Amino acid sequence: MSLEPSDATVSFPRTPLPPAEVHKAAADQVLLAGAARLGEDRFEVAALWPGDHPLYHADPRGFGDPTLVAESARQTALHLGHRFHGVERSGERLMILNRITVDVTPPGLPHASEEALSVTMDVTSSRTDSRPSRDGDLPRTAMVLDAEFRIDGVRHARASVHWTALPARRYAVLRRRNGSTGEVGSPPPGLPPARPLAPEEVGRRHARDVLLATADGLPENRWLLTMDRTHPVYFDHESDHIQGMVLLEALLQAARTVRLRSPETASHRDVYVSAPRFTVDYAHFGELDQPVTVTAERGTAPEEGLVLTAVQGGRELVRCALADDETPEAAPR
Incomplete structure (x- = not known):
């Protein structure tokens, strides 16, 4: 820049x-x-x-x-x-x-x-x-x-x-190609019973602000996206897809969760990632009627640090490479 x-x-x-x-x-x-x-x-x-x-x-x-x-x-x-x-x-x-x-x-x-x-x-x-x-x-x-x-x-x-x-008109064509099959606002089908994380695990103050949930069978570095569509910030206005800032917030919550759980950073109060450097790339629309999984992994390149993704129906919706200069990157190996 x-x-x-x-x-x-x-x-x-x-x-x-x-x-x-x-x-x-x-x-x-x-x-x-x-x-x-x-x-x-x-x-x-x-x-x-x-x-x-x-x-x-x-x-x-x-x-x-x-x-x-x-x-x-x-x-x-x-x-x-x-x-x-x-x-x-x-x-x-x-x-x-x-x-x-x-x-x-x-x-x-x-x-x-x-x-x-x-x-x-x-x-x-x-x-x-x-x-x-x-x-x-x-x-x-x-x-x-x-x-x-x-x-x-x-x-x-x-x-x-x-x-x-x-x-x-082009937007409408693109949305049809994305393959949405359900009614907007309908409950996602086929989800295992999910247990939302606690607010303090994701660096938020209130339970309604939590976007991540765990479920039986999920590894520790993977979560289900859970959304309250009455949330005054995440869903301030209507949309026919999961909004980009909702996906970004879910990825950053995953980063905070990983840092809090890691022995390398558990002693730090800075689990919020106060001074991050990150790049978020949006690849596909996220549908409101289909489950989304969020994953945190260590990046393969030194500059990537922590790599966070949101996937729906086998397609990667968004990818975030997050680095933080303050403490070593922590991610499940």
Whole structure:
């Protein structure tokens, strides 16, 4: 990622954007406060990270949740795409995540106390269109965003988002090819009796925030994805597939679980992975009516660290390579 710090001083209100601007339904899920264009593909974006968010809270050492970086970058990509890059808001295009990378500077992120934490992002965001189709359909639009996160002038993280805006007709064809056979919201068939993990095992505070469950016959490094579709954060708005941030959260919960269980890291309070470096690649849509297994394994390459995957029906939905500089990587061998 190549970014130069912004020399411009832009004043933003300390109020979140309307939820629709970032594809959210609830106002308390909006992290952005505004955006200003500094050049053709250069932007300054303001975010507000709340200290009392229902999901993203400080770890035992007081560092902020790194998922805030990924979610802020995702919301920024959507907002800039609509406001500055001409991506339609009318439903003529559907947004698909392809890749998210996050790199948090050790030892970790600051966390808001009583007032929301003001975050400034120096952003480059570009749009590339494919050739128009012969049938007059909208072109396929590829978007790339790189962001540098600063708090009180100090850089604390970097992130990038690669995503695609597909014409609605092409999206419908892609969804049919994915092979969904059940009603959205129907119970997954053929699951063994599952026992959700305890919140403290996955680094969360409440039972409803847990996305992983164990079951008889599953190895220690594999879990079933369990979803409460009334959850106010994971399912803030309706979707015809498992949303990308839900899958990312499940993988990060698996990473915390592995670290907590490992004798190499059990003595550390930092089971939350405060300063991670990870890359998440999305390969297939996850269907809401079919079981998903999440697996954590040691990567084969030194830079991979811990490799986390979510698989459904023999297809890998998403893969995350996570490294952490603070302590040795811990994974079942």
